[in-house]
Amino acid sequence: MHQTVLLDPVRILVGCGQDPIENCAALIRNHELVAFGEEARQQAASEAVPVQPAPNQLLAPCLVDPHSILERPFGEQAENLDSLRHVAARAGYGQVALLPQANAWRDRVERLQGWGSDGNDVRIHLWGALSLDGAGQQLSCHGDLLDQGAIGLCDGEAMPATGLLQRSLVLAEGAHAPILVAPRDPSLQGDGMVREGVETLRAGWPIDPVASETIPMGQLLELQRLYPDQPLWAMNLATADGVNLLEQATVRPTASVHWWHLVTDRSRLPSTAPGWCVTPSLGGIDDRKALIRALKNGFIGAVAVHAVPLDPEDCLLPPGQRRPGLVGHQLVLPLLWQTLVCEEGWTIPQLWAALSFGPARLLKQPTEELAIGSNRWLLFDPDARWRPSLDHADASRGGNQPMLNLEIRGAVVACGLRSPERPPDPKEESARSLGR
Incomplete structure (x- = not known):
């Protein structure tokens, strides 16, 4: 331009x-x-x-990502803070909130420091860890973390022990800051990678039962009923049964959804596609339709990118041996425009409510808008x-x-956002120098 x-x-x-x-x-x-x-x-x-x-x-207005993961923010070769900001800015994301899991969990106030950047307009928000090291054993100092800028509390991509979570609600050091909880039980999921269904059996994937979401979802809903003034989030709701539980609840937590679960399902992917490897596990067409309906009707309040950058070498491993997760900030708006606007007939304000205004409100941030x-x-x-x-x-x-x-x-x-040019990857520079 x-x-x-x-x-x-x-x-x-x-x-x-x-x-x-x-x-x-x-x-x-x-x-x-x-x-x-x-x-x-x-x-x-x-x-x-x-x-x-x-x-x-x-x-x-710019988009808002309510939760993604950056494990080595100050490294050189992997995705780091500068490269993430560059990717986010080019994709139109003006705000990105990072979950606490990293090479050093953000469970102490000193780990919330050093995230500023001159000459960059992508605002980085930090979730603080609910427990020390995300281990689910001992609560972190919630009040200190929130006083030092954490936007809320989270303990990773699985539901923490109900007793620990309830103790944090009783202590209420978090005041009215959101607590982000993934309704997922790894012990019930086991080695399962995809929700049960005909396509799962045909592809030969290990099955992830729906109960791995609905049982912890029921516990989360009960905690929200007992503590209605505490803003709880159900992070990355993924099944039609989970949506039904949310819709039937009299006191509801807020919910977010992984963008990939709105775009595709197990009936749409070839068996070799990398999109099978995602947390939570990919479901069927009924799950996808239920998530779209809940997002449109306001039961789900935000679409998350939930980026989990993996080294290219790690992606060469068989699906069952590598960590699940996807990246793709630049894909979210184009693919959801096609899915929700072109196919489902959504209006532009409805799409922006899911990708920008809703996520900003859930993070308790001012909504993005165009201004002179x-x-x-x-x-x-x-x-x-x-x-x-x-x-x-x-x-x-x-x-x-x-x-x-x-x-x-x-x-x-x-x-319009300023961002540093993507820092050169030393591996890429080495490959160029060798003429590859």
């Missing part, structure tokens, strides 16, 4: 609770919004600013076509990206 450009015409979504404005105009200078509508057109004409027609594109003088905007072209690849400058360093080399329709073609 030029230093100064007039987008005219362009669709504009200003903020929460508003409808998109068709055939509008926006003047952008040095990535900052200068004016909208007729004022933008008049000012552009007086300055002879070049006009860029974008009738089918959408100028909208701000660079917090993205420009989405639903007709752009591209193919994801691991060596793209804006791709994650994680090797576990789905949809590789497949044509994607829709892309964030510009974003």
Whole structure:
């Protein structure tokens, strides 16, 4: 995009609770919004600013990722804080909240320090650990963590012991900060990788029973009933049975959903696709439809990227031997636009409520919006076509990206957020020097 450009015409979504404005105009200078509508057109004409027609594109607020994982934030070779910020900015994500699991769990206040970055507009929020080292044995100092900037508490991708969780609710050191709980019981899941179903049997995957979600979900709902003033989250709800439990509850926790569970299910993937390896386990079409319905009706309040970057070498291991998880901030908006807007008939405000406004509210952050003088905007072209690849400058360093080399329709073609250029991967530099 030029230093100064007039987008005219362009669709504009200003903020929460508003409808998109068709055939509008926006003047952008040095990535900052200068004016909208007729004022933008008049000012552009007086300055002879070049006009860029974008009738089918959408100028909208930035997206918000309520939970992802970054285990080596200050490393050099794996996905780190700088490379994550770069990937997020290019995908239109203005805020990313990181779960506490890392090479050093964020269970102490000193581990919440050093996350600032000059010249970068992607806001990083940190979840604090519910227990020391995430071991589920001894509670961390919740009050200290929250006083030092933790946005809430979490103990990883499995439900902690009910007694420990209840003790934290009784002590109430977290005041009204959210507690993020994954309704997943690894002991019930065992070696299961995919929810039971015909496709699971045909593919030969070990089965993950629905009970591995519904039993801990029932415990979570009971705790929410007993402590209605404590904001609990059900992280990454994944089954139709889990959705039914949530919808029937009289006092409900908030819930989030992994974006991949909205895009695909076990009936849509070839047996060799990397998208099978995800936590929570992938379900069937009934699960996907139930999750979409719950998201539309407000029972699920946020879509999470829940990125789990893995080294490319680790992705060469057989599915049962490598850690499950996917990356793909740049895939979320295009694929959900196709799934929810094009296929399900969602409106643009409904999609942004799931990807931006809802997640921001759940994190107790101001909702993103377009404002004069701000660079917090993205420009989405639903007709752009591209193919994801691991060596793209804006791709994650994680090797576990789905949809590789497949044509994607829709892309964030510009974003006002400043971010550092993707730091060179020493492995990539070495490969180039060897001519490979």
